[in-house]
Amino acid sequence: MRAVLIQRHADGATLALGDVPEPELGHGQVRIAVRAVSVNYVDRFVPQGGYGKPPADGVPWVAGLDAAGEVTEVGDGVTGVRVGDRVMAMVPSSLAEQVVADARFTVPIPPEWSHEEGAAAIVALLTECSALSAADGLSAGESVVITGATSGMGLQGVQLARHLGAGRIIAVARSDRADDVLHRLGADLVLHSPGRGFAKHVLDATGGTGADVAVDHVGGSYFPDLVAAAAINGRIVNVGRAAGAEATADLEAFSLKQLTLRGVTFRTRTPAELTGLYQQVRNLDLTKLRPVIERVVPWQQTEEAQGLLSTGAVVGKVVIRVAVED
Numbered sequence: 001m002r003a004v005l006i007q008r009h010a011d012g013a014t015l016a017l018g019d020v021p022e023p024e025l026g027h028g029q030v031r032i033a034v035r036a037v038s039v040n041y042v043d044r045f046v047p048q049g050g051y052g053k054p055p056a057d058g059v060p061w062v063a064g065l066d067a068a069g070e071v072t073e074v075g076d077g078v079t080g081v082r083v084g085d086r087v088m089a090m091v092p093s094s095l096a097e098q099v100v101a102d103a104r105f106t107v108p109i110p111p112e113w114s115h116e117e118g119a120a121a122i123v124a125l126l127t128e129c130s131a132l133s134a135a136d137g138l139s140a141g142e143s144v145v146i147t148g149a150t151s152g153m154g155l156q157g158v159q160l161a162r163h164l165g166a167g168r169i170i171a172v173a174r175s176d177r178a179d180d181v182l183h184r185l186g187a188d189l190v191l192h193s194p195g196r197g198f199a200k201h202v203l204d205a206t207g208g209t210g211a212d213v214a215v216d217h218v219g220g221s222y223f224p225d226l227v228a229a230a231a232i233n234g235r236i237v238n239v240g241r242a243a244g245a246e247a248t249a250d251l252e253a254f255s256l257k258q259l260t261l262r263g264v265t266f267r268t269r270t271p272a273e274l275t276g277l278y279q280q281v282r283n284l285d286l287t288k289l290r291p292v293i294e295r296v297v298p299w300q301q302t303e304e305a306q307g308l309l310s311t312g313a314v315v316g317k318v319v320i321r322v323a324v325e326d
Contacts, residue, residue: 003096004302004320006061015063015303023100030081030103031073035115036296037064037095038152039305039318040123041242063302064095068109068118069322078103088118090126090266095299095320104275110286120291120317122281124156127239127264128215129280131157132164134262135213135235140165143206145229146187148217148242150178152317155185155292157215162186163288166213170205172198172222178315181292196221199228210234210257220244232257239264292316298323 005018025031043065068088071081080103081087087106091099107125109118132138144161148154149171155178161169162185171187173179179190189205191198202211202225210231216223220243226236227249234257254261266274294316297305305318 001097003062003093004064004299006063008061015306017300020062020096022098025073025075025100027075028077028103029075029100030071030078030087030106031075032067032069032087032089032099032101032106033072034067034094034096034099034322035069036119036322037067037299037320038119038123039302039309039320040065041151041153041240041309043306043309062093062096064320065092066090066119066123067094067099067101068115068122069099071106072098074103081106086115086118088122090123095302095322097322102271104271105278107278107281112287113290116293116296116319116321117291120152120293120319121156121286121289124153124291124317125160125281125284125286125289126266126277127153128157128160129284130264130266130277131215131237131239132160132213133277133280134237134264135215136260138164138166138213141167142212143168143170143210143231145170145172145202145211145214145226146217147172147215147222147226148240149173149182149187149190150315151217151240151242152291153217153240155181155316156289157217158182158185158187159289160284161215163284168206170202170211174312177313181315185292193222193225196225199225202229206231213237215239218243219247221247223247224249227253227257227259230257230259233259235260235262237262237264294318296321 071085086109089101089106091101144166146157170189171182214226214236216238217240219241294314296319
């Protein structure tokens with residue numbers, strides 16, 4: 001079958017269409033005819049081993065971390081998923097004509113959505129559900145700060161926070177290019193910050209009490225402001241490190257406010273934990289959580305699509321359309 005392959009070499013990595021064997025279907029798995037795959041921030045780190053373990057130099061590796069398409073075959077032990085179902089899933093090596101996935105780790109695509117929307121939504125939905133669960137849930141009326149708000153993750157986080165009954169939602173973005181979109185999705189206030197300096201505005205917007213929950217997609221230089229902007233007993237959840245994996249914080253403020261810091265990743269989740277998280281997503285009214293797509297490109301342009309995320313000009317997701325007839 002055809003797939004987009006990562007070719008690692010001494011100078012880095014390149015992406016190109018190639019041929020690989022069809023994946024074998026195992027117990028509890030479903031085979032999906034892939035129609036669309038989204039570009040994720042971590043895609044650029046995969047060839048260097050930053051997310052998963054790559055094969056040896058010179059050995060092709062299929063790109064992609066999620067997929068949307070139709071189920072064409074179900075394995076032994078599968079219940080609740082049938083041939084013909086349209087599903088979305090977070091699954092590695094997905095940028096191919098076919099992929100196999102654990103049936104428990106699939107979510108039906110709403111009838112109103114396209115395959116491209118399914119691909120754009122699944123990782124963000126899982127991530128943002130995971131973040132708000134890690135914050136001990138979001139109580140109705142609580143204030144929320146979301147950094148990196150114009151990313152696919154951030155936009156989904158704003159929608160989900162509103163859907164779950166948040167009070168004041170404050171989005172932090174690098175520029176004003178997506179203010180209209182953020183307000184439409186549920187943000188009450190959009191702050192523009194290239195790094196430090198937004199804590200005072202969060203405090204002003206919350207009457208001086210600070211934010212109850214912060215969902216941090218950026219890390220690095222943004223983190224100290226999240227501590228300064230947090231309410232007493234506030235919860236900070238880090239899900240991304242676009243500005244760096246290291247950060248400093250005022251530990252005196254951290255202690256005085258009795259803050260909680262949690263991290264979110266899928267790499268160390270048990271199957272039982274993942275099953276529960278997927279069920280949370282299935283329980284949502286996804287018709288009210290439609291993703292924002294910046295651009296859809298053919299899979300021949302995968303390398304260029306991944307490069308778009310580095311420009312800082314993307315609002316929402318970039319999606320790759322898989323052409324099975326290619």
